Amino acid sequence: MIYKILNKLDSNKPFNQVSAHCDIPCKIYDPISAQLAVLTMIRMVDLLNELQRSVNFHLEQQATFNRLVGEKEIHGKKVKEEISIIWGDYFKHPQLEAYPELHGLTHEIMLATSFAKQHINRDKTVLLLEKVNQFSEIFWRSKGIPVYRAKSPYPPSEVLVYPDLKA
């Protein structure tokens, strides 16, 4: 009630404004960063599996192996960070009520990302992508924007959820 009174006063005679959370409340959120991070993890798994099939595993292959594992790890952390930011900062009470599965899905993504980081397992990483796609779909639907699914035009050519901005 006090908020409503203050809001009424503010609309009649605007108060001074100060910046707090984030300092730049840019309102720019997009799950594509998380989706691309999972795509990168899948690509790293594919390249690691190719490396495993190499007859020789000399110093150069060892260096490549380290780099691929390192990149998979970095992008795994990125998935968790991007999903956490949207879940914690973008979604508000009305959207959480409209999509009650969101909390459970976010937790599943965290667990699936940990597994994908710890292992070189393509099937499980693709399963992670599907969960992140579901998250993306909820995000766009919460904005009233329809979505469609299409294969990414670059390796590993997996299906991503995209917003249909022309609709």
Place this chain on the structure above:
Amino acid sequence: MAPFIPSESYIIVAKWLIIFPIKKGQRLIINHSKYGLIIKTVAVVDKNGFVWSRGESKGSITIEEIGPVEKRQILGRVISVFKPEVY
């Protein structure tokens, strides 16, 4: 994690409270030369009397970026926060 002071919140600020010593954990309104009017939480008051402050969010500007703030830049202390209903 929801921000402590979300967007569209109203805050009550007491200007007179700054006559008392500034302590760690207090939320202050700062008139910053670069960032303008900002709310920050006191991290430390150094031996020269400068106030080093931090934001509450991972996305906040850092203590180093804010830099030391003089007492004359502090406009008041936050005593109440009224958040919009969705919080």
